[in-house]
Amino acid sequence: MRYSFFILSVIVSVLFTACIGDDFIDDFVEPVVRLTTIVDNMEEGTTFQFEADYFNNIGVAESAAMEWSSSNPAIISITNDGFASALAMGTSDIKVSVTKNGETVEAIKTVAVTEEATMIVTSRDGTLQTTSSYLLQGDFILEENDQQELVLSFSDNYAASTALPGLYVYLSNNPNTTSGAHEIGAVEVFNGEHSYTIDSSIDINDYGYVLYFCKPFNVKVGDGALSN
Amino acid sequence: MNKLFFIIVIVSFFQTSLLAGGGWPQPKGKAYLKLSEWWLVADRHYTDTGLTDPNTTMGIFNTSLYAEYGITNKLTGILYFPFFSRNYMNNVISRTTGETLIEGEAINALGDIDLGVKYGFFQNDKVAISGTLLLGLPVGKTNAGRDGNLATGDGEFNQLVQADVGVPFNLIKGISTYANAYFGFNNRTNDYSDELRFGGELGFGFLNSRIWLIGRLTNVASLKNGADASTQTGTSIFANNTEFNSYSIEGAFYLTKKLGVSVGYASAFRGEIILAAPSYNVGVFLDLK
Numbered sequence: 001m002r003y004s005f006f007i008l009s010v011i012v013s014v015l016f017t018a019c020i021g022d023d024f025i026d027d028f029v030e031p032v033v034r035l036t037t038i039v040d041n042m043e044e045g046t047t048f049q050f051e052a053d054y055f056n057n058i059g060v061a062e063s064a065a066m067e068w069s070s071s072n073p074a075i076i077s078i079t080n081d082g083f084a085s086a087l088a089m090g091t092s093d094i095k096v097s098v099t100k101n102g103e104t105v106e107a108i109k110t111v112a113v114t115e116e117a118t119m120i121v122t123s124r125d126g127t128l129q130t131t132s133s134y135l136l137q138g139d140f141i142l143e144e145n146d147q148q149e150l151v152l153s154f155s156d157n158y159a160a161s162t163a164l165p166g167l168y169v170y171l172s173n174n175p176n177t178t179s180g181a182h183e184i185g186a187v188e189v190f191n192g193e194h195s196y197t198i199d200s201s202i203d204i205n206d207y208g209y210v211l212y213f214c215k216p217f218n219v220k221v222g223d224g225a226l227s228n
Numbered sequence: 229m230n231k232l233f234f235i236i237v238i239v240s241f242f243q244t245s246l247l248a249g250g251g252w253p254q255p256k257g258k259a260y261l262k263l264s265e266w267w268l269v270a271d272r273h274y275t276d277t278g279l280t281d282p283n284t285t286m287g288i289f290n291t292s293l294y295a296e297y298g299i300t301n302k303l304t305g306i307l308y309f310p311f312f313s314r315n316y317m318n319n320v321i322s323r324t325t326g327e328t329l330i331e332g333e334a335i336n337a338l339g340d341i342d343l344g345v346k347y348g349f350f351q352n353d354k355v356a357i358s359g360t361l362l363l364g365l366p367v368g369k370t371n372a373g374r375d376g377n378l379a380t381g382d383g384e385f386n387q388l389v390q391a392d393v394g395v396p397f398n399l400i401k402g403i404s405t406y407a408n409a410y411f412g413f414n415n416r417t418n419d420y421s422d423e424l425r426f427g428g429e430l431g432f433g434f435l436n437s438r439i440w441l442i443g444r445l446t447n448v449a450s451l452k453n454g455a456d457a458s459t460q461t462g463t464s465i466f467a468n469n470t471e472f473n474s475y476s477i478e479g480a481f482y483l484t485k486k487l488g489v490s491v492g493y494a495s496a497f498r499g500e501i502i503l504a505a506p507s508y509n510v511g512v513f514l515d516l517k
Contacts, residue, residue: 018267018287018289018314018316018334019316020316020317020318020319020332020333020334021285021318021319021332022318022319022321022332023271023284023285023318023319023320023321024321024322024323025320025321025322025323025329026323026324027322027323027324027325027329028323028324057324058322058324058325132275132281133275133277133279133280133281134275134276134277134281161275161276162456163275163276163456163469163500163501164276165467165468165501166375166376166377177320177322177329178330179320179322179329179330214283215375215377216375216376216377217273217283217284217286217377218283218284218317218320218330218377219273219281219282219283219284
């Protein structure tokens with residue numbers, strides 16, 4: 001009989017040890033500073049306000065002191081607030097840098113000063129790659145359409161596994177986690193061309209990655225870095 | 229032979245492969261009851277390629293009552309009642325900052341109930357052949373939790389029809405031995421794929437059949453004639469198009485003529501769309517013969 005009590009004790013013990021524990025994930029990413037206003041050229045004699053965001057070592061936007069500089073101040077001058085003036089014809093590299101915890105990160109954009117400014121169609125592209133044993137591949141582009149809506153479009157070489165329950169697509173600044181990511185929605189197309197219209201609150205430069213996660217299993221399936 | 233039959237009815241790799249019975253039905257008026265705990269904790273799962281990928285640690289614990297009763301000498305009633313089922317997922321913590329990125333969560337509920345009958349078609353000293361109809365009643369919770377990622381059942385009513393052939397024999401004097409093979413078809417609803425279930429077991433009884441050691445092979449093959457997993461929300465051990473080939477060992481010890489305890493371990497050779505971790509069970513049984 002004492003064995004029965006032992007087994008019953010084991011059953012009760014097992015139940016009480018069925019507690020929620022902790023899983024640790026490596027979510028470190030290199031900090032980056034990203035220009036959020038993009039211009040390829042400026043008309044001589046005009047001004048432009050450059051802006052940038054700093055993303056820390058887990059990909060979260062964080063306030064930071066920024067230093068702005070121009071490689072050729074005679075062509076484009078820029079203030080410490082990122083306010084640029086096109087002074088003469090030519091090109092100059094506009095650099096923004098952030099120094100935190102002894103480490104400096106920077107972003108550089110080459111800007112031309114021309115007689116007449118041209119409209120720039122801003123887009124960012126990339127290629128999906130699987131980081132799991134599930135199928136995920138294809139090229140994508142993030143750009144504004146004619147209605148000024150931000151659209152994420154996938155090419156006809158896109159393919160994703162249908163074997164996963166609850167596959168979701170995100171925009172993220174950290175390819176290792178959905179924490180802080182923008183959830184675009186559940187994946188409903190698994191082959192070929194398709195697109196998602198992104199929420200109007202999202203700007204084209206807000207995120208650095210397209211991320212695929214299996215939501216129920218909470219496991220990363222794959223990602224693709226957005227070009228700068 | 230009744231004793232042999234009693235102890236081979238033990239939860240196997242997953243609770244859905246509960247029906248390990250064999251070809252021998254219960255004699256009229258006799259019963260077998262078992263209170264058991266079955267559990268599985270997994271931080272990896274089998275993908276559709278058969279490889280394993282990591283996932284947030286998930287645990288499933290079932291406290292269940294299993295009962296058989298001989299309605300006649302040929303017809304046995306079967307009940308599997310997981311009256312307490314717990315499914316949880318761990319917290320996800322940032323190794324960089326120590327912050328909780330995703331809160332863990334848990335549900336406690338009934339699990340899916342299996343209710344059925346076994347009918348003995350033929351039985352003599354050399355062989356026993358039976359058929360079983362088992363109905364899976366979807367009383368467990370599905371799509372629970374923040375993202376619908378927790379469940380204690382699959383949410384579908386399934387009907388398993390199974391044939392068993394059991395053979396007793398003696399390889400070594402003083403050691404009772406039997407072998408059993410089964411083949412079943414599991415008809416599933418709600419766009420879940422139907423399944424073929426097949427396997428076998430080999431049991432050895434020692435010390436005048438007071439101690440039994442049983443090895444099993446359990447196989448589930450999905451016909452993949454339902455919806456894609458992508459349109460289903462089932463997870464863990466309840467996803468659609470799940471397959472596995474598993475092995476298990478079970479030890480059972482009769483403390484008295486009626487009362488006994490058992491322990492079991494199961495793992496898989498191969499799997500698809502299912503958690504990848506060993507499962508364990510412990511139980512206390514009453515053999516009311």
